[in-house]
Amino acid sequence: MSDTLDARRNAVRPDLADAALRGRVDAQRFVAGEPRVVAAPTVALRRRPAPDAPVDTELLYGERVNVFDRDGDWCWVQSTADSYVGYVEHTALAPEAPLEAKQSLHKVSVPLALVFPEPSIKVSPVMRLPMGAVFPAGDMERHGSENFHKAAAGYVLTQHCTLANRAARDWVAVAETFVGTPYLWGGKSWLGIDCSGLVQLALQMAGRIAPRDSDMQAAELGEMLPHDPLPDLERGDLVFWRGHVGIMLDECRLLHANGYHHRTAIEPLSETIARLNALGLLPTRYRRIP
The missing domain is CATH 2.30.30.40 (SH3 Domains)
Known part of the structure; x- marks a missing residue:
């Protein structure tokens, strides 16, 4: 090379x-x-x-x-x-199918969306789509008291999706919807997610490009904050350890998918630092997303 x-x-x-x-x-x-x-x-x-x-x-x-x-x-x-x-x-x-007349790209905007074989919530779903899934869909259709978009796989409730180019206002709030999700190495959905997958997916839902792995995120996302002493942190700041990343919910609390709780959890940053410090792992970087 x-x-x-x-x-x-x-x-x-x-x-x-x-x-x-x-x-x-x-x-x-x-x-x-x-x-x-x-x-x-x-x-x-x-x-x-x-x-x-x-x-x-x-x-x-x-x-x-x-x-x-x-x-x-x-x-x-x-x-x-x-x-x-x-x-x-x-x-x-x-193969990718071209958009048909009156279709537009939509994306799932909730942690998990059900796809029904017909426009009714009383039938068994044929598929469950994760947040961030993208699909061509037609105009809104009202059936009874519910509104649906018709996709190739079936019908999706309108409140569970949005236009693919529409960005969430608060990417941290998106990440919060994954609290309790099982920890899964390499995972990127409500059925299982890891630390950097959570950061990437939440940022992508807010219209931001983010790399996949924590070492890439530590090098590329946002702006570097002073490392020593501990900086004054705020909502949306990222805290990195070797092989791990978490999201600050405020100046004290950390949200992260992790193998200690085996789920996405919220805890005081001080507790996370103390626990990982006991394993010889100190924070390596702090970054702020503008």
Whole structure:
């Protein structure tokens, strides 16, 4: 390689690389990715093409990817949302359908939205979509006392989705809706989420671009705050440890998905610092989101 590129965000292997990287890296072949969309509510993005390989993150329904290679049941892909690279099962991907007349892109704006086979909340849902899932939908339809948007998979209540380009006003409030969610390494939904996935998803719902992993976030998000002594923190500030990140709800309380509580929890920052300090882990960085 002529450049040292992060393989998490650059599609490069010794045998194959993204054509956009030609001249920057060495590879046997260069190909342009084929666009696809995620057709499952969530799909694990794995480090290797195997069902027991480590999960680095999850892709959400409607997320666009570029497919650079397929080997049997697995595709080597790169997300267009955050550039993350990994392997997904090919059955979770589908060609992207063009928007039809009177359709517009919507996204799920609540932690979990039900998709019904008909416009009624009294029938069994056919799918459950996570916050951030994107889908083409028609105009609002009123049925009885409920309002729905018709999507390809079924009907979604209007109060559970919004236009895809509409940003939440308070990204920290979005993160708060995940309190109690089980901790899941690599997770990015209400069914399981990790610390950096929570930060990324909440910021994305507010229309902000955020990298996936905590080391990327510590280097790239917002503005650096003084480290020593402990700065005066405020709502929305980020506190980083090696391999971990939390969100300040105010000057004292931290919100974070973590393996101690095994869920997304709120606790005094002082307690988190003391507990991790006992393990030899001190805060490494404080950053403020403007």
